[in-house]
Amino acid sequence: MNLEAVRNFRFNSVSQDFSRRDTILYALGLGFGSDALDPDQLRFLLEDRLVAVPSICCVLAHPGRWVAAPELAIDWIRLLHGEQTFEIHHPIPPEGSVKGDYQIAAVEDKGVDKGAILHLVKTLSDAATGARLATVRSVLFLRGDGGCGGFGVPGQSAGPLPGSPPALTLEISTLPQSALIYRLSGDYNPIHADPEAARKAGFERPILHGLCTFGVATRAILSAFAGNAPERLQSLSVRFSRPVFPGETIRTEFFPSGDEIRFRSIAVERNLVVLDRGTARLTM
Template structure:
């Protein structure tokens, strides 16, 4: 990695118009509508009273695969999505035009052979009114770029969850075609669709998008703790720990720790944790 090129890299703002159809398609990718008689699910996939899932802020106005730019020198084949955090400043509209600005705020060098952690912040505004909608913090793990140096103020790592039984759980099944639906919201990485591409990345079949797993956890938080009201969710963060294969069932486990809402998500069929160190903040 060329550290100075990464430090000085500037993104062009990204503007995207999206429709109610896009909002419904995103929710369908998260499995909403699996019970067509459940009005709490229908509100996210039917135009009569359409609501946006808050985590849609993570996929709107995507900057493209910027890490592949040759001047940055990033070993992009070894890049993994490590963590994700979003903060909602105003309820996400069901349709509209948004403008995103991006900034690489820091790189933390773990040492030669150990990789580096990059912190990327997206600010998402309503392009018409200028209203600030969300701040999205993505943390890629650059496995091949250790020993290149650090810069910026590195945020503290999320704290580990205590060893205690969850107070509540929510199970959400994915479909064998879930990744094929979710990719239509903008992430066309072939490892989520093409078995050959997945095999080259070390998987025996295509995997579910990490941000789809995060969206399913967001769905679980809203349904279980926010009475189905997405406007109550102020922020959510989690660490990606294992991949999910389409067709598996994701169980999100909630713990109350010092007044905080903490959570993890695990795949029931393999009993492996796929999201860890999660935290959600709700409005009363």
């Protein structure tokens, strides 16, 4: 990694017009509609009453594969998505025009053999009014870029979950074709669709997008604690632990405390934690 090039890298603002069709397609990628008679699920799927899943803020106005810019010299092939957070400032509309402004806030050097941590911040705004809709933070683990130095002040990571049993659990099944649907929301990385590409990356078969699993957790929070009212969800953060395979069942375990809900998600068939140290905050 060329640290000075990363420090001085400036993104162009990313503008996107999105339609109700895009909002519905995103919800379908998260498995909404598994019960086609459930009015709570249909709110996210029918255009005459449509509301957006808050986690759509993570995919709107995406900056593309900027990490592959030659001047940055990032070993992007070995990059892993480490953590994801969003904070909602105004409910995401079901259609409209948005602008994404990006900044590399910090790089933490963990050492030559341990890699580096890059902190990326997106501010998502309404393109017409300039109103801030969401702040989205991504933590990227650059496994091949340790020993290059660092800069900035990294955000604070969430602590471990309570040691007590969960107060509530909720299971959501993914479909064998979930990744093939979700990729239409903008992430066309072939490891999520092409078996050969997945094998070259070290996976036995295509894996589900991490942000899809993140969206399934958002869906679980909305269902279990918010009455499927997206305007009640203020923020959500997770640490990615392991990939999910399409078709697996995701069990989310909750540890609520006031307006803060700690959680983790488990791939039931393998009994492995796939999202950890989750925190959600809701309005009452």
